[in-house]
Amino acid sequence: MKLFELIETNSVTDQNIGRSVDAIEKTVKANPETVGIVQQGIQKLKALMAKATGQKPVAEEPEINVAGSGSQVSPQVVINTLAEIKKMEQFIQQLPDDNPLKKQMEITIKDIEVTADREKKAYGDEREAGVIKGLDEFLVKFKTGIDKLAGKLTASEQEYIKANQDSTTKKIQKSILSKQSNIKNLTTAIEGIFSGEVFQPGALTNKDLQDKIIKFITQATEGIIDWGDVLEAGKDKKANIDSFVPAEFKEIYQMFKNQLFNARPPTTAGAWGPGEVGLILIGNPITKADDGGDLQDSKTGEKFELKASKDERKGGRLSPNGLGTSNMRGQFKKIKIKYFGKDFETKLGDKYATITSKNSLNQTFINELNRYVLEGNEFDTRGFLYTSIAGAFTNDAPDKKELNPYVEPMVGDDNTVNYNVFVRNYAKFLFSRYQGKEGNKKFKNIIVFNPGTTTYTVLDGADDIDRDDIKVTGGIEFGGDQVPKSPQIGIS
Numbered sequence: 001m002k003l004f005e006l007i008e009t010n011s012v013t014d015q016n017i018g019r020s021v022d023a024i025e026k027t028v029k030a031n032p033e034t035v036g037i038v039q040q041g042i043q044k045l046k047a048l049m050a051k052a053t054g055q056k057p058v059a060e061e062p063e064i065n066v067a068g069s070g071s072q073v074s075p076q077v078v079i080n081t082l083a084e085i086k087k088m089e090q091f092i093q094q095l096p097d098d099n100p101l102k103k104q105m106e107i108t109i110k111d112i113e114v115t116a117d118r119e120k121k122a123y124g125d126e127r128e129a130g131v132i133k134g135l136d137e138f139l140v141k142f143k144t145g146i147d148k149l150a151g152k153l154t155a156s157e158q159e160y161i162k163a164n165q166d167s168t169t170k171k172i173q174k175s176i177l178s179k180q181s182n183i184k185n186l187t188t189a190i191e192g193i194f195s196g197e198v199f200q201p202g203a204l205t206n207k208d209l210q211d212k213i214i215k216f217i218t219q220a221t222e223g224i225i226d227w228g229d230v231l232e233a234g235k236d237k238k239a240n241i242d243s244f245v246p247a248e249f250k251e252i253y254q255m256f257k258n259q260l261f262n263a264r265p266p267t268t269a270g271a272w273g274p275g276e277v278g279l280i281l282i283g284n285p286i287t288k289a290d291d292g293g294d295l296q297d298s299k300t301g302e303k304f305e306l307k308a309s310k311d312e313r314k315g316g317r318l319s320p321n322g323l324g325t326s327n328m329r330g331q332f333k334k335i336k337i338k339y340f341g342k343d344f345e346t347k348l349g350d351k352y353a354t355i356t357s358k359n360s361l362n363q364t365f366i367n368e369l370n371r372y373v374l375e376g377n378e379f380d381t382r383g384f385l386y387t388s389i390a391g392a393f394t395n396d397a398p399d400k401k402e403l404n405p406y407v408e409p410m411v412g413d414d415n416t417v418n419y420n421v422f423v424r425n426y427a428k429f430l431f432s433r434y435q436g437k438e439g440n441k442k443f444k445n446i447i448v449f450n451p452g453t454t455t456y457t458v459l460d461g462a463d464d465i466d467r468d469d470i471k472v473t474g475g476i477e478f479g480g481d482q483v484p485k486s487p488q489i490g491i492s
Helices: 003-007 015-030 032-052 075-092 101-118 126-153 155-164 170-198 207-222 227-234 247-262 276-282 329-340 344-357 363-374 381-391 400-410 419-435 462-466
Strands: 286-288 295-297 303-308 445-450 455-459 470-473 488-491
Touching: 032 075, 032 101, 126 155, 126 170, 126 207, 126 276, 126 286, 155 170, 155 286, 170 207, 170 247, 170 276, 207 247, 227 445, 227 455, 247 276, 276 286, 276 295, 276 303, 329 344, 329 381, 344 363, 363 381, 363 419, 381 400, 381 419, 400 419, 419 462, 419 470, 445 488, 455 488, 462 470
Parallel strands: 303 445
Antiparallel strands: 286 295, 295 303, 445 455, 470 488
């Protein structure tokens, strides 16, 4: 496992370390001949980071071949070193405040700074100094652009803070601190999208690439793609986000596409699902829903649910009000007792092991239930389905009248269950419940999105679930912890 993959698991920012790393960066810029010393310090910091995460020591990367103390160093060496420091800063900032690494790193950093100052020497080459100046200007523009882009995702938080900044009540002050933390975490996540490719040897000296990156980030603040066009293209069919990116932004979009659609801020920044960050960053006019939902048209106020997954068989779930999300094994056992008998576990035994021991009403369970029925056992199939669906709710459970249009088609003339009809009709019922009735709908559409392929489609209503390009899998996972008792909806 790479060092940076280890650090990535930490979510709390250590600001002191971040500032210290900034100090190193300034020292390197001012004293390029000390790069070799700084490189040695970087290797030591990496070793400390590995130790702090409880991992085996990380093998030192080959140091950049630098000139000895007192010799001039090329700007590329300096830039490579700055890039290394930037990468380290990104991940060091995510270390917990109470990590024992903190003090050790501060000492190491101080040692680097003192030694670098001792080795200070004039760097007289104007051309090379110009390169460093150009890099500095790019970094300023990059940071400014990231902050503005973050503002697109945190507009509601910023408005709240501004409106309540003079309040002295503890509740509001606590809320302000929480929103400030959200803004910080989201900004870090957005910076992480772009910095991985930006801060690489060679990238930071490519003026053409610099300009394209800044132009992309700047335009993304206003939107790269039109949200109305996206919705229209995805109605009743599959479409692809890639096709809406203008030619002038294609190169940069392709460079950062994977990071855009896989970025998910820490949970402390609120509930962000797969694909949400990327779609909001490049879309217009689109933002995070103000009620904590998924997406919202910032002009019309229309809301959209996003169900995203790279795996069509592990897509998003529908969660209407009242649908259970906790472990409901006990509830399912009561249903089994009602329809199979009090001693069903002994009666059915190993012959029907899925029925007796499993807690998911899915394809495997239904296949075995059908075998049970076809072997001549008397069974109230429709009643079992009615009760199971209603039993998946902890409150506001549906009655037989509401479920009847969905359940009746699930059962054939031979009293067996058609799994495909079951799983799609159950999903259609949940969709209708989830969206709400005409005139009081929670959202306008559901967007089913695959972040891996950037394929998507738009579902206007429950009947759209019957489309061939929509994949519906699973069933009712009574045994699942923190899992909505819903099938999964995806797109290939």
